[in-house]
Amino acid sequence: MKPFSDKPASTLLKEAKSVGIREVAKRAGVSTATVSRALNSPESVSTALRARIKTVIDELGYIPDASARALSSRRTRTIGAIVPTIDNAMFARGLQALQSYLATQDYLLLLSTNEYDLDIELKQARNLVSRGIDGLILRGDKRHDELRKLLLSQKIPFVNVGVYEPEKPYPSVGVDNMAAGRRITQHLIDLGHRRIGIVAAMQRNNDRAQARLAGVLQVLEEHACPLPERWMVQVNYNLDDARQAARFILGESDGPTALVCGNDVIAYGVMLEAQKLGFDVPRQLSVVGFDDLEWSRHLRPSLTTIHMPTDEIWVRAGEYLVKRLAGENAIMHREIDFSLVVRESTAPPGD
Structure with missing residues (x-):
C-alpha cells in the first residue's frame, strides 16, 4: 500500500x-x-x-x-438562491434537496438570505450576479422592481419557488397557498367548529402567508363565522411569539374552539401554551398548522396539518433552471399538490 x-x-x-x-x-x-x-x-x-x-x-x-x-x-455552473431565513426547518429541508439535485447536474448552489426585506434581497441578488451565477431561485413573488430589471438586463433566468401563479409572467413552482388555507379551515368547519381564531405568520413581504390567510378568511366568511379582532394575531415563526399569541387569544373566558396557525412551528407554540393554560387539546381546543414538519407526527397530541411536498418543490425549481440553461423547453408554471394530514390535534368542539 x-x-x-x-x-x-x-x-x-x-x-x-x-x-x-x-x-x-x-x-x-x-x-x-x-x-x-x-x-x-x-x-x-x-x-x-x-x-x-x-x-x-x-x-x-x-x-x-x-x-x-x-x-x-460563459457559464459558471452556479445557481443562486435567496430565502428569507435559514432559521426555518422547511427552508433548510428544501435547500438540502435542491443542493443534492444540483450536485448530480454538476452545479453549485450559492445561498443568501433577505430577512423578508426587499431592499436586502435586491442587494443580495446584485452580489450573486456579480459572482457569476447562471440562474436564480427566489422565494415567492414579492419583488423589488429593480430586481426584475436586473435579471432581465443580465439575461439570468429565475424561478419563484413556493408559489403557483400561472396568471403571472414569471416562472413558478409550488402549491396553491390560498387553496391550502381553504382546505385546512374547511376541515375545522366540517368538524363543527364555528368559533375559529387565527395565529397567522407575519404578512409583510410574504405572499405565501398572505395567500394562506386569504383562504382561511374566505371559508370563515362563507360560513358566517365571527372573527373578533382579538382572535387574529400575526407572529414571527418562533415558539415564544406563538405562545404569547395563544395566551392573548385564550385569555378571555369565551374564546375560540379552534385555532388555525400559520405554520407548524407556530402551532407547536400554541399547543404548548394552551396546555399550560389548562386546555385539553383537542377536546377543548383544536389546533392546525401548515407544512407537516418532522416533529408534527411525534407530538402528543400529533398535529393536524397541511403536508407541503418541500423536497419536490425545490428539486422541480432546480430542474427548471437546469433545463433553461441547457436550452431545453421547461414548464413555466408547475403546481405541486398539497394534502391534508388529519392527526390527533383536531376533534369536534366540546368532544
Missing part, C-alpha cells in the same frame, strides 16, 4: 493546483480541447471517453479553474 504523504496540506493543495489541463490531456491521450469539452459540455463527449478523462483527473488531482471555465463556456 502506498504510504500517506507527509507533506503539509498547503503544499499538497499547491501541487494539485499546479497540475494543468495539458498534463490531463497527455495522460488521457487526447487534446486539451477534448478535455475542455468533457468538462464544459459533457454531452458532446462519448461516455467511455468522459470516464477515461475523469479517471485521469482523479489520479492527478486536477482542479479545473472555475474562472477559466466560465470564460470559455
Whole structure:
C-alpha cells in the first residue's frame, strides 16, 4: 500500500493546483480541447471517453479553474438562491434537496438570505450576479422592481419557488397557498367548529402567508363565522411569539374552539401554551398548522396539518433552471399538490 504523504496540506493543495489541463490531456491521450469539452459540455463527449478523462483527473488531482471555465463556456455552473431565513426547518429541508439535485447536474448552489426585506434581497441578488451565477431561485413573488430589471438586463433566468401563479409572467413552482388555507379551515368547519381564531405568520413581504390567510378568511366568511379582532394575531415563526399569541387569544373566558396557525412551528407554540393554560387539546381546543414538519407526527397530541411536498418543490425549481440553461423547453408554471394530514390535534368542539 502506498504510504500517506507527509507533506503539509498547503503544499499538497499547491501541487494539485499546479497540475494543468495539458498534463490531463497527455495522460488521457487526447487534446486539451477534448478535455475542455468533457468538462464544459459533457454531452458532446462519448461516455467511455468522459470516464477515461475523469479517471485521469482523479489520479492527478486536477482542479479545473472555475474562472477559466466560465470564460470559455460563459457559464459558471452556479445557481443562486435567496430565502428569507435559514432559521426555518422547511427552508433548510428544501435547500438540502435542491443542493443534492444540483450536485448530480454538476452545479453549485450559492445561498443568501433577505430577512423578508426587499431592499436586502435586491442587494443580495446584485452580489450573486456579480459572482457569476447562471440562474436564480427566489422565494415567492414579492419583488423589488429593480430586481426584475436586473435579471432581465443580465439575461439570468429565475424561478419563484413556493408559489403557483400561472396568471403571472414569471416562472413558478409550488402549491396553491390560498387553496391550502381553504382546505385546512374547511376541515375545522366540517368538524363543527364555528368559533375559529387565527395565529397567522407575519404578512409583510410574504405572499405565501398572505395567500394562506386569504383562504382561511374566505371559508370563515362563507360560513358566517365571527372573527373578533382579538382572535387574529400575526407572529414571527418562533415558539415564544406563538405562545404569547395563544395566551392573548385564550385569555378571555369565551374564546375560540379552534385555532388555525400559520405554520407548524407556530402551532407547536400554541399547543404548548394552551396546555399550560389548562386546555385539553383537542377536546377543548383544536389546533392546525401548515407544512407537516418532522416533529408534527411525534407530538402528543400529533398535529393536524397541511403536508407541503418541500423536497419536490425545490428539486422541480432546480430542474427548471437546469433545463433553461441547457436550452431545453421547461414548464413555466408547475403546481405541486398539497394534502391534508388529519392527526390527533383536531376533534369536534366540546368532544
